[in-house]
Amino acid sequence: MTEEDPRRQYSDVDFLDAVAKHTPASTSEVADEVGCTRRNADMRLKKLADEGKVKRKKIAASQVWALVES
Numbered sequence: 001m002t003e004e005d006p007r008r009q010y011s012d013v014d015f016l017d018a019v020a021k022h023t024p025a026s027t028s029e030v031a032d033e034v035g036c037t038r039r040n041a042d043m044r045l046k047k048l049a050d051e052g053k054v055k056r057k058k059i060a061a062s063q064v065w066a067l068v069e070s
Contacts, residue, residue, distance in 0.1 A: 008035070015045060018030040019065045023066045024057070024066050026062060027062075027063060030045060049065075053067070054066065055067075
């Protein structure tokens with residue numbers, strides 16, 4: 001698990017860039033790229049999905065993320 005600095009703020013762009021880099025991106029890949037915990041990445045990715053910025057697909061017991069094309 002990644003050590004997370006609780007004072008660090010992560011922007012939506014940090015998560016979107018990580019998804020773009022690893023598409024289809026696992027939650028763990030995004031967390032590692034951003035430097036946050038997997039739990040934080042999961043919450044933020046779900047928020048971005050609710051806002052229509054990323055889409056998710058469930059594969060077996062895992063989820064993968066991709067950018068929504070504009």
